[in-house]
Amino acid sequence: MQKLPPISNIIDFDTSRLPQLEVTRQRNQVQPVKNNIADLHRQLVLQLQTSLEADRLLSMFFDTVRGSIPVRGLNYQHASTDLHLELGENAIHSMHYRLNHQGENLGELILRSDCHFDESQLTQLEALLPCLLFPLRNALLYRSVILDALRDPLTGAANxxxxxxxxxxxxxxxxxxxxxxxxxxxxxxxxxxxxxxxxxxxxxxxxxxxxxxxxxxxxxxxxxxxxxxxxxxxxxxxxxxxxxxxxxxxxxxxxxxxxxxxxxxxxxxxxxxxxxxxxxxxxxxxxxxxxxxxxxxxxxxxxxxxxxxxx
Ligand SMILES: Nc1nc2c(ncn2[C@@H]2O[C@H](COP(=O)(O)OP(=O)(O)OP(=O)(O)O)[C@@H](O)[C@H]2O)c(=O)[nH]1
Missing domain, CATH: 3.30.70.270 (Reverse transcriptase/Diguanylate cyclase domain)
Known part of the structure; x- marks a missing residue:
């Protein structure tokens, strides 16, 4: 089995690359990418407001992101709500992110691709990832409330x-x-x-x-x-x-x-x-x-x- 590299990327609201993107692109004069990402960002923010199901949110995120970045597959895990999700296909290259919101662990995300993500793709990706955090946090809260309602607190068996x-x-x-x-x-x-x-x-x-x-x-x-x-x-x-x-x-x-x-x-x-x-x-x-x-x-x-x- 392929050994996964340790997770080194932490995505927090504060680490959003969108403001940085503005500066970087102005310096490099690559305006269309900025507009494209800003549009995608807006589109994602709106889309991700439409569901409280974590798997649905991740699937929307995956579909939107792969419209502009060559992402082949997405893998997501959130241990405490027992959520494991695999979307798309496996591929040899991957980026690993630990998603955080105010110190709260929102799960681990792996994005897979057939070739290395270049710096511009990573910038785009990391500009879009923060859109996921707040909706995902609400969805995970919702999921844990539902799980608690269906679980026996003593043994953890379903009730x-x-x-x-x-x-x-x-x-x-x-x-x-x-x-x-x-x-x-x-x-x-x-x-x-x-x-x-x-x-x-x-x-x-x-x-x-x-x-x-x-x-x-x-x-x-x-x-x-x-x-x-x-x-x-x-x-x-x-x-x-x-x-x-x-x-x-x-x-x-x-x-x-x-x-x-x-x-x-x-x-x-x-x-x-x-x-x-x-x-x-x-x-x-x-x-x-x-x-x-x-x-x-x-x-x-x-x-x-x-x-x-x-x-
Ligand atoms: N510790 C504990 N005891 C429980 C719980 N729920 C039910 N009980 C006890 O389970 C016992 C069930 O006893 P009985 O229905 O007489 O059955 P039993 O002694 O297992 O006898 P058989 O089923 O005929 O083998 C009762 O003493 C209940 O008080 C619980 O959540 N925790």
């Missing part, structure tokens, strides 16, 4: 609101496509009341966090984990038929059972029970959840720490 929205969408898609298989794993910690009784609520909370971290390690990026009750979780496995979902479910049981969890020096044995159900076109969401719940009930009745498949 009940997110679960209802996601499952409704998944059913809708499965129905439209005529029933692509997706599966649900309904999960519940075993004897969690005794864990709370023995180790206190704080100990119980630590167990919940450790279990979520353990489950996430076992799941693929596209699988979604929701906490929908106190010690109840649901995993959505898109494009996954019953047999494959059973394999994942067994793997989760095993991973949690072998979790070496220690609280205040004492080993705490933890296990989960799972009910697994695969969507059957055209059943309703309630029916699917009821089947997963019945299977979970069977797993509990059968001795816990196991997976049961829904009928």
């Amino acid at each position: 009940r609101v997110a679960m209802d929205q996601t499952l409704s969408r998944e059913i809708e898609m499965a129905r439209r496509r005529g029933g692509l298989p997706f599966s649900l794993l309904m999960l519940d910690l075993d004897h969690f009341k005794s864990i709370n009784d023995r180790h206190g609520h704080q100990g119980g909370d630590e167990v919940l966090k450790a279990v979520v971290a353990c489950l996430k390690l076992q799941l693929r990026n596209m699988d979604m984990l929701f906490r929908f009750g106190g010690e109840e979780f649901l995993v959505l496995l898109s494009n996954t038929p019953l047999e494959a979902a059973g394999i994942v479910g067994n793997r989760l049981c095993e991973a949690v059972e072998t979790l070496p969890f220690v609280y205040k020096g004492e080993a705490v044995p933890v296990s989960i029970s799972i009910g697994c159900a695969t969507y059957r076109f055209p059943e309703s969401l309630d029916d699917l959840l009821r089947r997963a719940d019945d299977a979970l009930y069977q797993a509990k009745r059968n001795g816990r720490n196991q997976l049961r498949m829904a009928i």
Whole structure:
């Protein structure tokens, strides 16, 4: 894998090259570029006011910039809101920028090109980049508010609101496509009341966090984990038929059972029970959840720490 050079360019409002551009171009007498960039700048400022979606803003920025600078691809990352974006194509040359606004990290941006950016292109680029900062800052704030509304603050898993929205969408898609298989794993910690009784609520909370971290390690990026009750979780496995979902479910049981969890020096044995159900076109969401719940009930009745498949 190609090693990325360290990020050396920081784009802040104060570092805008637009005022400098004025001076530089007057000295060099290259008036059309200045006008072109000033126009692009105005156009971008207006455009970037039209959305609060960070990916949409970056895509508008990319489209506008590559109208005048030979940028082939754009890569953007903002770790704290978990935003990763790739636009266009890969290319061998790149410029790396760390975007800042009043000390606040607004992410890292890489612009790619087939050939080295020359000084004039960099001047143009860096005159346009500050247009992105304020809209991007608002979009990231908006994104983090939305993420918080959909996330369980204790474990970081998606919450009940997110679960209802996601499952409704998944059913809708499965129905439209005529029933692509997706599966649900309904999960519940075993004897969690005794864990709370023995180790206190704080100990119980630590167990919940450790279990979520353990489950996430076992799941693929596209699988979604929701906490929908106190010690109840649901995993959505898109494009996954019953047999494959059973394999994942067994793997989760095993991973949690072998979790070496220690609280205040004492080993705490933890296990989960799972009910697994695969969507059957055209059943309703309630029916699917009821089947997963019945299977979970069977797993509990059968001795816990196991997976049961829904009928
Ligand atoms: N620490 C902690 N405990 C919670 C939280 N939410 C729910 N609980 C506890 O979870 C426990 C659930 O207990 P029960 O429903 O009896 O289930 P259980 O003891 O796990 O028994 P089985 O599910 O039958 O194996 C209760 O003691 C709740 O107080 C939470 O956020 N943190």
